Amino acid sequence: MTARPEVVALLTDFEVDRAGARQRFVHRDGRPFTAEETELIGSTTDEDMRAAASRLAAAPQHLAELIAPYIRAVAENTGDRRPPAEAL
Numbered sequence: 001m002t003a004r005p006e007v008v009a010l011l012t013d014f015e016v017d018r019a020g021a022r023q024r025f026v027h028r029d030g031r032p033f034t035a036e037e038t039e040l041i042g043s044t045t046d047e048d049m050r051a052a053a054s055r056l057a058a059a060p061q062h063l064a065e066l067i068a069p070y071i072r073a074v075a076e077n078t079g080d081r082r083p084p085a086e087a088l
Helices: 005-011 035-042 046-057 060-078
Strands: 015-019 022-026
Touching: 005 035, 005 046, 022 035
Parallel strands: none
Antiparallel strands: 015 022
């Protein structure tokens, strides 16, 4: 089986919107996924994931933008608890 371009496109154009206790997939521009897109991304295969990972690896800036919100959230939750100087 080969990667499906429509699924790869969704995998490289999503964020997780955490509105309250609910989580939902949204496009990077904030548009919510349609029911069809949500169903399609739920059918992701290993080939789709590999193709999406390859595309993201080719675009490090895009990958950085995707993970930046999660890194910020972790940083906010840990506060200023830096490791001791001798641990560095």
